[in-house]
Amino acid sequence: MxxxxxxxxxxxxxxxxxxxxxxxxxxxxxxxxxxxxxxxxxxxxxxxxxxxxxxxxxxxxxxxxxxxxxxxxxAAPLDEVDDWLVPFLDDNGAAVPDDGAAAALPDSAAHAAEVVGRAAASAKHALENALKRLPGR
The missing domain is CATH 1.10.10.10 (Winged helix-like DNA-binding domain superfamily/Winged helix DNA-binding domain)
Structure with a gap:
């Protein structure tokens, strides 16, 4: 696969x-x-x-x-993506660097990382809601 x-x-x-x-x-x-x-x-x-x-x-x-x-x-195979992505997000869905590297990022890159983190959290939330509505769930 x-x-x-x-x-x-x-x-x-x-x-x-x-x-x-x-x-x-x-x-x-x-x-x-x-x-x-x-x-x-x-x-x-x-x-x-x-x-x-x-x-x-x-x-x-x-x-x-x-x-x-x-x-x-x-969507079950996407759990692997979710499992990989979650450690990079804080409780609000914002990107969290795992080693403090964000301080070294230019403001534009740090902002981009935050936007991606929010988008990922939003996508995860939408997927979870959609899965709840599928028959047999």
Whole structure:
């Protein structure tokens, strides 16, 4: 299985995951490849290639109905990312350097680290809320 960080490093795959998260939050039981193609403005072969990578990483599940395939988010593999990221965040979701190196960072880099930390915490919170709404949770 591919390293989860390599899988989510690709922008298109992150866009697909976000789309599936949004759709699952709205109660959708699966999203068709054609819907993903339309929403992302990408070609069908490109979307299919990325969906295969996401399937192989167990980040999406697929349900087949006739000739159609419907994809859903399977966020459990993202726990590894969460486990890796949490030590870098304080209780408020701001980035915390593990060795005091922030003092040596220029103000712009320290600010960027804080913004990334808040964004990560916000994404984690949104994912947790969405997972609570999924059937069987």
């Amino acid at each position: 591919a390293d989860i960080f390599d899988v989510i490093a690709d922008r298109t795959r992150r866009d697909i995951l976000r789309l599936l998260l949004d759709r699952s939050s709205a109660g959708d039981r699966g999203t068709s490849v054609s819907h993903i193609v339309t929403k992302l403005g990408a070609s069908q072969p490109t979307v299919s290639k990325h969906l295969k990578v996401l399937r192989d990483a167990h980040l999406v599940s697929v349900r087949e109905e006739g000739q159609h395939r419907y994809y859903s988010l399977s």
